[in-house]
Each structure stands twice: as structure tokens, then as C-alpha cells.
Amino acid sequence: MKIGYLGPKGTFTEEAAIKLKKFEKCKLLSFDSIVEVLDAVDKNKIDKGVVPIENSIEGSVGITLDLLAFEYNLCIYREIIIPINHCLITNKGVKLSDIEVICSHPHSLAQCRKFIEKLGLKIRSFQSTAAAAKFIKGKLNYAAIAPKRAAKLYNLHVIQENIQDYKNNFTRFIVVAKRDHEFTGDDKTSIVFSLEDKPGRLYEVLKEFAKRNINLTKIESRPLKLGLGRYIFFLDFEGHRKENKIVDVLDAVSKKTHFMKILGSYPISKIYESNSLKK
Amino acid sequence: MKIGYLGPKGTFTEEAAIKLKKFEKCKLLSFDSIVEVLDAVDKNKIDKGVVPIENSIEGSVGITLDLLAFEYNLCIYREIIIPINHCLITNKGVKLSDIEVICSHPHSLAQCRKFIEKLGLKIRSFQSTAAAAKFIKGKLNYAAIAPKRAAKLYNLHVIQENIQDYKNNFTRFIVVAKRDHEFTGDDKTSIVFSLEDKPGRLYEVLKEFAKRNINLTKIESRPLKLGLGRYIFFLDFEGHRKENKIVDVLDAVSKKTHFMKILGSYPISKIYESNSLKK
Structure with a gap:
């Protein structure tokens, strides 16, 4: 198994990639940019790729979100959260x-x-x-x-x-692959969607989650690149896309959005100790 | 009137600051960083400051949002939108x-x-x-x-x-001052708030806007800096905080949020031509 990561050696992303060795035997390969990691997964040159998606202080990594939303049809297979010691x-x-x-x-x-x-x-x-x-x-x-x-x-x-x-400085990395993770019972799902440009649309979408008592763990807006005031939304919530309640909410949301893409379901991460020096 | 901007000369922010001369006689002063511009307004060294807040492609300028939310009690007095010609x-x-x-x-x-x-x-x-x-x-x-x-x-x-x-590459700049703008009849209001960590809270807040038919022009989440999964929200909507309907919604929202701050009401900007070379 070949796993690519945003290099070079010695970055926090390498530290996250090293954690993956807990789950599977793999060879780590360093790439120069986030887009090169995703592209290598897309072209089957590597099996999985590790890239940063969100930091608890600085916010989201815009390029990762944009590439997943607009340029590649890849899935989130796993998340890895590590404390950042600058x-x-x-x-x-x-x-x-x-x-x-x-x-x-x-x-x-x-x-x-x-x-x-x-x-x-x-x-x-x-x-x-x-x-x-x-x-x-x-x-x-x-x-x-x-x-x-x-x-x-x-x-x-x-x-x-x-x-x-x-x-409380943590960075969340995602492992990107051609498919998402099987159901484990303690999962999270990520979707991305855009709305018609009418008042109350986001409210209508969030209502579908609220009425099913589904916990949102993240909401993030990014420009839709069609001018100011038009957004694409990234939503993470608890549950796996193969559970009935989640199948149901995804169906309802897809009807209320202009565009919707399921980025994948994957196990909820614990926070890992930052101890790569000991490895 | 002294107006500071994120310099040096020749940046897009200077271009935005030059537009202000349409509204008032002013002397432009260049600063090295966004925090220095805001700090100079806070300490009354300048009357107003111009900083970028959002680009239609790249998204928000995190540092501007964070400084307004967490570090300074300043108001948004005006917005300026210019097309970006790289x-x-x-x-x-x-x-x-x-x-x-x-x-x-x-x-x-x-x-x-x-x-x-x-x-x-x-x-x-x-x-x-x-x-x-x-x-x-x-x-x-x-x-x-x-x-x-x-x-x-x-x-x-x-x-x-x-x-x-x-x-469609535009950047939105804000003019920051000690007070916001008077009512003009074509205004926008910006607020920032955080929520209790319970499901459905954001939905409850958006409901207040939806039921009063108030148009949201922007929603943005930023990390609350208390760990992953806790966010602060920036919301822009149509109307001035001195209008009855807006007084009413702000009162309702303040009761449903953990923390809320009104960043100010100001006239909705047209998009300006990028022609600073002709000046």
C-alpha cells in the first residue's frame, strides 16, 4: 500500500501520515503540494493521500476543500487529528x-x-x-x-x-482515497452543497438535521467562485451514510440543494499524541 | 481626516482606499499589517482604516475576522468591492x-x-x-x-x-472606524456570534431571520480557538440596526446565542471599476 502526503519530511502532515502505520502496513511517499497528492490518488499512482483540512486556530485549508468540491471525485476515508506543537x-x-x-x-x-x-x-x-x-x-x-x-x-x-x-491547537488531516470507509458504529459523514440564491435556504437544509436530531460537527462556507455572496457549504455530521437515518436526511437535503456531493463516511478520530520523535 | 490602509503603495487595498476619496477628503497612510491598521484606529491615531475582509475566490481573510471578533471593539463603517485584475x-x-x-x-x-x-x-x-x-x-x-x-x-x-x-474575482474591503454608518435606506448589518455546544443551535438562529424574511448575504464560520468543532459565526444581512425589524431580530438572536457582537450597519456597496491607474 502506497500512501502519499504533503511533504517534505518533517512537516506536521508527515507526522499525521506516520499515524496511519497503526492501521495498515504502508510505504509513505512525499509530494510537493496538496494538489499533487490528490492527483496521484485520482490517477491510481498511490492508494491513499494525507492532506491537512482544518486547524482549530487558523480555520480550514481552502485549497483542500476546493479541490474536493470542484476538481476531484475522491472520498474521505479517514480523519487524523494531532496536537500542533510549534x-x-x-x-x-x-x-x-x-x-x-x-x-x-x-x-x-x-x-x-x-x-x-x-x-x-x-x-x-x-x-x-x-x-x-x-x-x-x-x-x-x-x-x-x-x-x-x-x-x-x-x-x-x-x-x-x-x-x-x-x-487547543489541533490540526485535522484527512486520508483521501477512491472509496470511503465501511460502517464502524462511531462514524462521521462529510458533504458539500450549494443552494439556490433565495432567502432561508440554508435554514431549510439545517432543519432536516435538527428534526432528526443529527449532530453537526462542522459547518463551513467557501466562495462558490461565481462572485461575492454565493457560497458552497461543507457540512460534517455524526453517522454513516449507510445508516437509515442518514440515508433519509441525505435524500431530503439533496432535494433542497442546488448541488450536493457526499465526500464520504469514516470513523470519528480520537486525538493522537504528538510523539513522532519517539518513532 | 486620516485614513490608514494595508500597504505598501501599489496593493489592491490602496486601490480600495483611493475610492474613499469619492466620499470624503482624506489623507491616506500606509501600514505594514492588518493588525497595525486596526490598532491605529483603536488608539485614535487615524480616523478610519481600510483592510481586506473577503475575496470571491479565496474566501475570507481570517486575520481580519479574528481581530474584529476577539481583539478590538471597532465598527464596520463602509464596504468597498473592487474587481481584482492580477x-x-x-x-x-x-x-x-x-x-x-x-x-x-x-x-x-x-x-x-x-x-x-x-x-x-x-x-x-x-x-x-x-x-x-x-x-x-x-x-x-x-x-x-x-x-x-x-x-x-x-x-x-x-x-x-x-x-x-x-x-468573477472581486475583493471586498471594509472601512473600520470607532462608529458605524448612519441609516441610508440601502444598508447591510454584520454580526458575529458563538453558540452553545448543542445540536440545532445554528438552525434556531437562522430561523429568526427566515421567519422575518431577512436576506442573509454572507455566513462564515471560523474556529472559536477552543479546539476543533467549536465555531464563531459571521453573518451579514440586509437592513440597518436602527430599523424596527432589525432591532427585533437582533434581540431574538442575542437570546439564542452564547455571545453576540454587532460589528455595524453600513451602506451596501456597488462594485467599483478598477481604474486606479487613471487617477
């Missing part, structure tokens, strides 16, 4: 006061905004946290924000852990 | 085939993703489109994605216009 990483011997520029992925920079402002550092964006860590190698006035594992990979030094502005 | 900008004499690296703000890079992939270019992120344009000066294998105005400011060359992947 580390301040430097070359060995560098002190906090030596740092002038801080490098990381824009999401990580945003999650550590207050920390960075307090130190008055210049920021520089990179494609991944690991690319930022690699870049600072040998540059004594630079620091990177990246996972612990990146420090180990590039022989750098962690000078402070958990520098993110908010506690 | 230009491919190079040094004079450079051909498309010479370009190896493309530089821009992450949002602009995302909006031109397919264009960039087709050319197989390496990407590099900058704090603003204008900073990217400034950076490529004299670098013959580099191009920037930025507004026309940036090419003029830095004496560069536009080799292709409207390179964004989707038509």
Missing part, C-alpha cells in the same frame, strides 16, 4: 536575542503571530515548515517555526516549544 | 519563457494557481503583492503577480493581464 528552531548556539528573521509556512506564522510581534521579528513565508527549517541552516540570525521532527532531520536546535498563541 | 509583471524586455520564479502574496498565488502550474514556475511568497513587485526589480528570471499600479510604481512591465484562474 517549536522555535535555530542553529546550535543561537540565542533568542540573535534572531532577526523568522521563517515558516504562512499558517504557522499566523498561529504564532503574537509571539513574533512581541519579539519584533521580520517574517518570511515558505511552502512548508520543513522547507523553512532547511533554509535557516547555517544562517545565525534566522529562526524557523516547525515541528520538533524538522529540527532533528536538519540537525538544528529547538530553543522553545509550544510557541503558538493559543492552546 | 497582472503578470516583469522587468522590461523579459519574455514569458524567461521566467523561472513567480513572486506574490499567498492569496494572489492561490488565485492564479492553474496559471502558475501550467507554466511550471517555482513560487515565492511575500507579505504583499507590491513587496513582490519591488523584489523582482532587476531580476530577469523573476516575475510578480500584482496590480497594474505596482508595475507603474516600480517601473516594471505588465506582460499579461487578468491571469487569475476564475472570472
Whole structure:
């Protein structure tokens, strides 16, 4: 089994992909972008792909949602949630006061905004946290924000852990495949839909869930790309699409939406310990 | 009147700020970040501030929403919507085939993703489109994605216009102030709220709008920063908070939410022509 992930090595996505080894024997392959991971699954070059979809502080990863909604007919096979420990990483011997520029992925920079402002550092964006860590190698006035594992990979030094502005910082990753997961009894379903441009339409859809007492775990709007004010909605709720109650609600919702796509049913994730360094 | 905006000169936000001169005599001041603009309004260093809030392709600007919801008690005084014309900008004499690296703000890079992939270019992120344009000066294998105005400011060359992947690319900017706008008869109101963690709560809130036939123009969820699955909602709807029907719905909604804040009422914007070069 080949599993692709948003690389390079040393990112939080690799950490999520490593968790998959608990479930199945697999070989991990690193890809340069989210679209390349999804494309490789679509073209059967790999069996599954791991990409980030949502962070508890920064919100959704727009590109992942858009690709699932508009460009690929892929399913969500599993979700993986890991706590994010942003580390301040430097070359060995560098002190906090030596740092002038801080490098990381824009999401990580945003999650550590207050920390960075307090130190008055210049920021520089990179494609991944690991690319930022690699870049600072040998540059004594630079620091990177990246996972612990990146420090180990590039022989750098962690000078402070958990520098993110908010506690409760988790990222949810999804495992994308050609089919979704079988029923386990503790499942979640993800759908995406758009509405006619009339008042009260979203209310009508949510009513179908409320009257069946189905718990929504996520609602997210994204632009429909037809101009401002037109949205596509991503909804996650408890239950598997093979359960009667869910079959029923999906049928009702499909009648009240302009477009609806079932992204898949899959087991509800526990939160995993972030301990990839021990592996 | 002093008006601050997310600079530097040559960004789309400056273009939006220039539109304000239609409404009032003002002096424009450039700031380095969204938080600095809002902070200057809060501390009475400037009268108003212009920041981006939403793009029709990329979605909301998370930091603007978060600062309004969690960190400042500021009002939305006006909205400004402009069409986005992403230009491919190079040094004079450079051909498309010479370009190896493309530089821009992450949002602009995302909006031109397919264009960039087709050319197989390496990407590099900058704090603003204008900073990217400034950076490529004299670098013959580099191009920037930025507004026309940036090419003029830095004496560069536009080799292709409207390179964004989707038509209907508009950005909505807000003018932030200490108070909102008086009633004009063609207004919109923005609120932000959080809900108790029980099924059906969002449905209950939307019901209040549906039963009064109030048109929602935007709904957006953002993480509440208390862990995955807890959200704060941003809602825009037609009407001014001084109209009876709106007073009534706000009262009903405040009783059904855990927390609610009125961000302000302001005139509904037309879409402005993007012609700042002519100014």
C-alpha cells in the first residue's frame, strides 16, 4: 500500500501520515503540494493521500476543500487529528536575542503571530515548515517555526516549544482515497452543497438535521467562485451514510440543494499524541 | 481626516482606499499589517482604516475576522468591492519563457494557481503583492503577480493581464472606524456570534431571520480557538440596526446565542471599476 502526503519530511502532515502505520502496513511517499497528492490518488499512482483540512486556530485549508468540491471525485476515508506543537528552531548556539528573521509556512506564522510581534521579528513565508527549517541552516540570525521532527532531520536546535498563541491547537488531516470507509458504529459523514440564491435556504437544509436530531460537527462556507455572496457549504455530521437515518436526511437535503456531493463516511478520530520523535 | 490602509503603495487595498476619496477628503497612510491598521484606529491615531475582509475566490481573510471578533471593539463603517485584475509583471524586455520564479502574496498565488502550474514556475511568497513587485526589480528570471499600479510604481512591465484562474474575482474591503454608518435606506448589518455546544443551535438562529424574511448575504464560520468543532459565526444581512425589524431580530438572536457582537450597519456597496491607474 502506497500512501502519499504533503511533504517534505518533517512537516506536521508527515507526522499525521506516520499515524496511519497503526492501521495498515504502508510505504509513505512525499509530494510537493496538496494538489499533487490528490492527483496521484485520482490517477491510481498511490492508494491513499494525507492532506491537512482544518486547524482549530487558523480555520480550514481552502485549497483542500476546493479541490474536493470542484476538481476531484475522491472520498474521505479517514480523519487524523494531532496536537500542533510549534517549536522555535535555530542553529546550535543561537540565542533568542540573535534572531532577526523568522521563517515558516504562512499558517504557522499566523498561529504564532503574537509571539513574533512581541519579539519584533521580520517574517518570511515558505511552502512548508520543513522547507523553512532547511533554509535557516547555517544562517545565525534566522529562526524557523516547525515541528520538533524538522529540527532533528536538519540537525538544528529547538530553543522553545509550544510557541503558538493559543492552546487547543489541533490540526485535522484527512486520508483521501477512491472509496470511503465501511460502517464502524462511531462514524462521521462529510458533504458539500450549494443552494439556490433565495432567502432561508440554508435554514431549510439545517432543519432536516435538527428534526432528526443529527449532530453537526462542522459547518463551513467557501466562495462558490461565481462572485461575492454565493457560497458552497461543507457540512460534517455524526453517522454513516449507510445508516437509515442518514440515508433519509441525505435524500431530503439533496432535494433542497442546488448541488450536493457526499465526500464520504469514516470513523470519528480520537486525538493522537504528538510523539513522532519517539518513532 | 486620516485614513490608514494595508500597504505598501501599489496593493489592491490602496486601490480600495483611493475610492474613499469619492466620499470624503482624506489623507491616506500606509501600514505594514492588518493588525497595525486596526490598532491605529483603536488608539485614535487615524480616523478610519481600510483592510481586506473577503475575496470571491479565496474566501475570507481570517486575520481580519479574528481581530474584529476577539481583539478590538471597532465598527464596520463602509464596504468597498473592487474587481481584482492580477497582472503578470516583469522587468522590461523579459519574455514569458524567461521566467523561472513567480513572486506574490499567498492569496494572489492561490488565485492564479492553474496559471502558475501550467507554466511550471517555482513560487515565492511575500507579505504583499507590491513587496513582490519591488523584489523582482532587476531580476530577469523573476516575475510578480500584482496590480497594474505596482508595475507603474516600480517601473516594471505588465506582460499579461487578468491571469487569475476564475472570472468573477472581486475583493471586498471594509472601512473600520470607532462608529458605524448612519441609516441610508440601502444598508447591510454584520454580526458575529458563538453558540452553545448543542445540536440545532445554528438552525434556531437562522430561523429568526427566515421567519422575518431577512436576506442573509454572507455566513462564515471560523474556529472559536477552543479546539476543533467549536465555531464563531459571521453573518451579514440586509437592513440597518436602527430599523424596527432589525432591532427585533437582533434581540431574538442575542437570546439564542452564547455571545453576540454587532460589528455595524453600513451602506451596501456597488462594485467599483478598477481604474486606479487613471487617477
